[in-house]
Amino acid sequence: MEYFEVHGGIPLKGDVNVSGAKNAAFPILSAALLIKGKMRFYNLPKILDILSFLEVLKDLGVDVQEEKDYFIIDTSKDISLKISSKEYYNLRGTQTLLGALVGRNGEANLPSLGGCNIGTRPIDLHIKGIKSLGVDIGWEGGYLRAKVKDTLKGNLVYLDFPSVGATENLIIAATLASGETVIENAAKEPEIKDLARFLNLAGANIEMNGSGVIKINGVKNLHPVDYKIIPDRIESSTYLIAGIMTKGDIVLKNCNPWDFESVIMKLREAGAEITANGNEVRGEYKEKLHSVNIKTLPFPGFPTDVQPQMMALLSTAQGTGVIIETIFENRFRAAEELIKMGANIRIEGNTSVITGVKKLEGGNVTAPDLRGGAALLIASLSSEGKSKIFEPFHIDRGYENIIKKIIGLGGVIERRNIA
Numbered sequence: 023m024e025y026f027e028v029h030g031g032i033p034l035k036g037d038v039n040v041s042g043a044k045n046a047a048f049p050i051l052s053a054a055l056l057i058k059g060k061m062r063f064y065n066l067p068k069i070l071d072i073l074s075f076l077e078v079l080k081d082l083g084v085d086v087q088e089e090k091d092y093f094i095i096d097t098s099k100d101i102s103l104k105i106s107s108k109e110y111y112n113l114r115g116t117q118t119l120l121g122a123l124v125g126r127n128g129e130a131n132l133p134s135l136g137g138c139n140i141g142t143r144p145i146d147l148h149i150k151g152i153k154s155l156g157v158d159i160g161w162e163g164g165y166l167r168a169k170v171k172d173t174l175k176g177n178l179v180y181l182d183f184p185s186v187g188a189t190e191n192l193i194i195a196a197t198l199a200s201g202e203t204v205i206e207n208a209a210k211e212p213e214i215k216d217l218a219r220f221l222n223l224a225g226a227n228i229e230m231n232g233s234g235v236i237k238i239n240g241v242k243n244l245h246p247v248d249y250k251i252i253p254d255r256i257e258s259s260t261y262l263i264a265g266i267m268t269k270g271d272i273v274l275k276n277c278n279p280w281d282f283e284s285v286i287m288k289l290r291e292a293g294a295e296i297t298a299n300g301n302e303v304r305g306e307y308k309e310k311l312h313s314v315n316i317k318t319l320p321f322p323g324f325p326t327d328v329q330p331q332m333m334a335l336l337s338t339a340q341g342t343g344v345i346i347e348t349i350f351e352n353r354f355r356a357a358e359e360l361i362k363m364g365a366n367i368r369i370e371g372n373t374s375v376i377t378g379v380k381k382l383e384g385g386n387v388t389a390p391d392l393r394g395g396a397a398l399l400i401a402s403l404s405s406e407g408k409s410k411i412f413e414p415f416h417i418d419r420g421y422e423n424i425i426k427k428i429i430g431l432g433g434v435i436e437r438r439n440i441a
């Protein structure tokens with residue numbers, strides 16, 4: 023059984039290079055299926071989730087070649103409709119294959135969608151949106167089956183909630199549809215902008231002005247392009263929080279500060295000194311942190327994917343902080359493990375109340391999911407003594423070279439195995 027052994031209490035100091043964004047890579051790689059040809063993708067993070075997704079793409083008939091600084095993705099061959107890769111089931115990122123396969127083949131046949139166990143994760147908005155583009159779609163024998171009735175046709179779609187995945191699926195499916203698609207109440211996450219930028223470079227006509235209305239004028243075909251994925255704003259936020267909670271001083275290299283401004287603002291409010299300079303952000307611990315209140319919201323609000331890491335930080339801040347989680351109903355799973363380390367957290371529905379304690383004690387904890395695992399890692403790095411984090415594969419799913427990066431910042435961490 024694998025675990026991370028962490029010797030905590032050492033301030034993290036130095037530079038850390040931010041990797042490419044996992045949640046931008048998924049829809050962009052899916053959208054690449056709309057194009058026939060060879061493309062180079064730079065800044066694809068070599069993390070478990072993306073490597074598994076590449077296996078799914080191979081299974082569909084895509085040629086994938088790994089080079090030192092980029093991946094070559096060749097989508098020239100026929101793309102299969104059948105998904106047999108077992109990797110598929112653990113990935114939420116596969117959800118955008120729906121729009122991609124409908125756009126490329128006029129048909130999709132997908133097993134149930136996977137991902138972190140952080141809530142029920144319905145896909146009604148995806149189904150409603152794709153249906154309105156002229157697609158017969160529904161569940162049949164555990165499979166989501168979609169088939170274009172006549173041709174894919176643009177339409178006006180209103181999303182009841184600005185769902186990231188539904189917005190991405192609609193952008194992808196509408197790119198090669200005839201006529202105009204307008205998505206109202208669309209998600210505004212930076213990963214959506216990155217998807218639109220990639221498709222526009224390949225010849226699509228997607229207009230996104232940040233107002234939550236996206237206009238897609240269907241084009242006849244797309245051409246191959248080489249593309250560099252944006253930096254990961256969640257990884258950026260995680261290291262920033264780790265630096266501050268360990269009373270350190272770290273500089274994020276190659277990040278987009280405007281993509282995680284809400285996190286920067288909250289850390290400043292808690293008493294940290296954060297300075298942004300171009301594509302660099304420095305986070306310094308200056309004084310005892312004090313509690314802040316957080317409510318997770320769609321972008322540009324505070325990201326749900328950084329909520330568990332902030333919970334870890336608040337567990338030793340002065341005073342009481344309240345976190346309201348409005349996106350996923352099952353996202354406080356790290357709390358139980360933080361309590362084992364001495365945290366004082368009370369949960370009531372979608373609200374958690376965290377009263378800062380003097381210090382956390384190292385302990386044996388289990389990563390409940392990806393970001394919950396990151397929260398436990400931050401807590402272990404800042405706590406006194408030795409911690410073991412079990413099921414670290416959750417963390418590996420989303421953080422590239424995490425052990426190397428933490429050691430580079432002066433942290434003491436090792437990947438170990440018990441027979």
Ligand code: UD1
Nearest residue numbers: 045114115143144145146147148185186187188327349350
């Ligand atoms: C994406 C991210 C995930 C992040 C989330 C919110 C990927 C691979 N994952 O997930 O890391 O936490 O955005 O920023 O990009 N909903 C419905 N019906 C639907 C779709 C969604 O009710 O058809 C609800 C969900 O249950 C949830 C909310 O909408 O409560 C947000 O979900 P959504 O934005 O779709 O998240 P994902 O795309 O799954």
